[in-house]
Amino acid sequence: MLMSKKVSGLVRALIILLSAILPFLTQGHSAEKDGDRDGTPLAAGLVTSQYGPVTDARVRLAGQGHFTLTDKHGRFTVRGPRSYFNRPIVTAGKEGWFNNGAPLGMFGLVGDIELRPVFLADNPDYRFNSPKVCFSCHSKVTRIWDQSKMAHTTANPKLLDMYYGTDAEGNPERGEGYRLDNPSSNGNCATCHAPSAAAASRWSLDLKQVLNSPLTEWEGVACEYCHKVRKVVDDPSAPSGASAMLERQAPVRGRSILVFGPYDDVVVPPMAASYNPLFDSGRFCSTCHSHLKRLGPGKTWERLKIYSDEEWAAFGFDNNSILPIQTTYQEWKQWQNGLPAGDPNKDKKCQQCHMSWQKRLLPYDDFVVEGGAQHMWGTYRSPEQIRPHHFEGGTEAQLQNALALELEGDRGDNELLVKVHISNTNGGHWVPTGEPMRSVFLLVEARDSEDVPLQLIRGSRLPEWAGVGDIKNGDYSGLPGAVFAKVLADKAGNLNVPFWRASRIVFDTRIRPKKTVTLEFVFALTDPEDEPSAEATLIYRPVPKRLARAKKWQVEDIHIVTKAW
Amino acid sequence: MKRSSTILLVLTLALILVASSRTWAGNIAGVVQPQGLRSPENILVYVVKAAPVSVDISQTKYLMDQQQLTFIPHILPVLVGAKVEFPNNDKVAHNVFSLSQAKKFNLGSYKSGEIKTVVFDQPGVIDLRCDVHQEMNAYILVLKNPYFAVTDKEGRFTIPDQRSLEKQGIKGVPPLTAGKYLVKTWHEKLRTAKEKVEVPVNGEVTVILKPKRGAPGVLYK
Structure with a gap:
């Protein structure tokens, strides 16, 4: 013993x-x-x-x-x-x-x-939880998401006007409408605008069907949909060329909520959490931030007039039957693939900017859960590991950050040369990006010391679709300047048409990431001894004037920046 | 004899004249009264062209800090050739860069506690950004001579601003020589205001500048 x-x-x-x-x-x-x-x-x-x-x-x-x-x-x-x-x-x-x-x-x-x-046994009958469920523990992140554009992708009045051909007052047959042109097709808008609903009924869904379905299905791109994405796969039948593969748990698996996410250290009982590196990659965003129109067998467009072979290949396209409507993901990928190892911009991802900290969100958080949940299951972590879900894009603050403007002047005997440098400073994609209705205008003017405008003798002017009329109303046609946009046209030659009518791209002058475009404007000087001045302005226009008027949309141009010389 | 003494007198007078014209004479003081701006603080006032002075910037210490998603200070005037430190004293990584014509650089992403430096070798306005945080914006104004100042809360300034210069490690900047100068303002939300001033042989000249809200200009045309 x-x-x-x-x-x-x-x-x-x-x-x-x-x-x-x-x-x-x-x-x-x-x-x-x-x-x-x-x-x-x-x-x-x-x-x-x-x-x-x-x-x-x-x-x-x-x-x-x-x-x-x-x-x-x-x-x-x-x-x-x-x-x-x-x-x-x-x-x-x-x-x-x-x-x-x-x-x-x-x-x-x-x-x-x-x-x-994680067994691969997706359950298509799964009903997504409302963001309200997530709010009970992740209140801050849900609030931020709720204020974002992601939360309003389905019940977006402009989307519905473009879909049904209505105007802001609900009047029918005002301006273009997908269903006006395609009465027998529901289209594939729901794929991205109501992904929770489209996940259950793959693609062909009328948007009213979605809006009449339970609330959770039209709460936009919501928490549960994204955090059920297991994988993104190439899919030529999808509008973006890629589809999200979901994993929706069957009830037999218990009450824990299956979530995929960027954390490998979430091990708390309410969540059946699985680390997924996809959440920290641009590929995740590719299922919606890309929209390719396939022209059909044997149909092509004159792509070489707009994109070089190198640029086309860098987009990942191999034939001219693809009409690229939105290529935000491809623009980012092309930029990243072209950067040498060691470049300070190498490996920059969508999430770093569109889910970054903002001053309005300070002080920094050290938890992604609040209240009692934080005490029971919260993990203390650096704010560096926390991604606020604001998904900001196309706002005044972001546009002012995305573009910069500089002027140089050179006075000759009878003329003034104004050099304008426009830089895409912070866009990891071309600017403007996304929906091709968007454009950025550059306006340039020169004046003598008596404030009399000088005449442009060499340099570009704004096109007719920039608006004919009074400059005070935002009609800039004919003024010295330039436009940065991707413009779609139909077979009849109409410009700025919606994607379903488009058969070609007329031009794509958008600014590549971290690149500077320099344009020259020469003005006539009446007095060689005079001290002239020049001014340039960048303006963002979310939709063309013609469309905004037809739809009675109250859309304002956004003043990005004005610089003087 | 009489002729030679006259020549001597003329030469002496000429020498005195030349010498007096090179005498370090005085300051430019004044106030900036901007229109359409809440505060007259942080407006750069600078002399466009001045007699060359020898300034030792080897001991200067220029800092552009990063705290709470903010560059501090918002505008930083420096002399051509200045080395500026960019410490990250925030809780998250930052990526300071500029695509400005006067200085293009990209410091890449770096974490809290790290410091990076950049030398600014061309005059001009450097539009400073963070690649990740959209609201972070500041300006480094690279100037050709040390005759500049940044306005205080009341919009007042004195050129040269000996206290600020000494804080940055620049000592012994003489007052401006007597003569005519062009004084200009720079602020990101104001049009350039300019005034011609004459610095007297002794003392100070005062000036009031009234820039209007509008597009900022270049530092040197």
Whole structure:
């Protein structure tokens, strides 16, 4: 008896000793990854599954920025500053598996972390939860989303006017309308404007059908839809050329909400969370921020007049039967693929700008959950790891940030040369991007010292569709300047037509990311001794004047910037 | 004898005249009263052309800080050749860059606690941005001579602004020589206002500048 007590004490001591040195013995086996920090080995353990060890799982202390990868035996060593005041959770996550974790034990011991696979068994009968459900724990992020354009993609009056051919007062047959031209086709608008509804009834849905369906189906691009996306696959039948593959859980799986997301360290009971790197990539956005019109078998357009072979190939297109309506994703991808390794802009992603922190959201958050949920399940993390869901784009603030303007003047004997430099400073895509109804106008004027306008003798002028009439009403046709836009035309030669009528692109003068366009304007000087001045302005027009008038839309031009010389 | 003494007198007078014209004489003081702007603070007032002075900028310390999604200060006038430090004292990474004609650079994304530097070697307005945070915007104004000032809360200024220059490590900038100068303003929301002033042999000249709201101009035409 005494002997067995002694043995048991010895075994205990041995276990404690082994526990203390185990992290140090195993550290050589772990594959340390991006963001891994030098530091004391804190914890060591094994990530396993019903199929055996899990390799390349991302392991970290919950909320920490750095992580390590498991080796081929599923082993890991987590390093970092040692804290004696709390017992953190060591978490593991891998694409295709549910995240899991285990508390960090004494002496760096962690029990095996077992990962369960996300079985591919999408349930098309699943009814999406309303954002109201998400609001109960993620109140701040849901509020921010609710104020974003993503929350209003279905019940957007302009969308409905373009779809049904109505005007702002609901009057029928005012301006263009998809259903006016295509009475027997529902179109594929719902794919992106009501994805929750379109997910259940693939594509062909009339928008009124959607609006008459339960509220959650027309709450725009909502929480549950995005966070159920498992994969994005190429799909030539989709308007964007890519489709989202969803994973909607069957009731048999229990009450936890299955969510995919960018975190590999969310291991709380209400969420069946699965790390998915797709959420931190531009590919995620490609299913909607791309719109390709297929002209049909044997039909092509004169693409070479607008895009070079290199540019076309860089878009990822291989034939001229594609009429690219919206190419925001392709513009970004083309830019990124063209950057050399080490370029400061390499690896910039959509999420970095369109889900970035803004002053109105300060002070910074350290949690993505609030209230009681934060106390029970919240993970303290750096604001660097938190992406506010505002999805801002096309606003005054963002346009002012996206473009910059500079002027240079050179006075000759009888003329004044004004050089205008227009830069796409912050757009990771061409500017303007998205819906081709959008345009940016450059207006240039020069005056003598008596404030009398000087005559333009060389340089471009704004086209007729910039509006004929009074400049005070925003009619700029014929004025010295230029337009930056993609303009669609139909077979009859009508410009600025909606995509379903378009058969070609007439020009695409939009500004490429981080590029500067320099335009020259020469004005006649009446007095060579005079001191003239010049001014240039950039204006964003969301829809052409003609369309805005036909639809009775109250859309205002946005003044981006004015600079003087 | 009489003729030679007359020549000597004329030469002496001429020398005195030349010497007095090179005498460091005085300052330009004044006030900026902008129209259509809430505060007259932070407006640059500068002398377009001045007699060359030797300024040692090797010890200068120019800082453009980043805190709470804001560049601090909003405008930073510096001399040609100045080295500016860009520390990140925020909780998130920033990416400072400029596509301005006077200086194009991109510091890439860097985290809290890191500092990067840029040398500004051409005069002009540098429109400073962060590649990730849309609201972050500031201006570095690269000037040809040290005769500039930034207005205080009341819109007042004195050129040269010895206190600010010394704060940045520039000492011994002499007052302006007596003569005529063109003084201009720069602010991102104001048209350029300009006034011709004459600095007297002794003392100070005062000027009132009244820029109107509108498009900012270039620093040097």
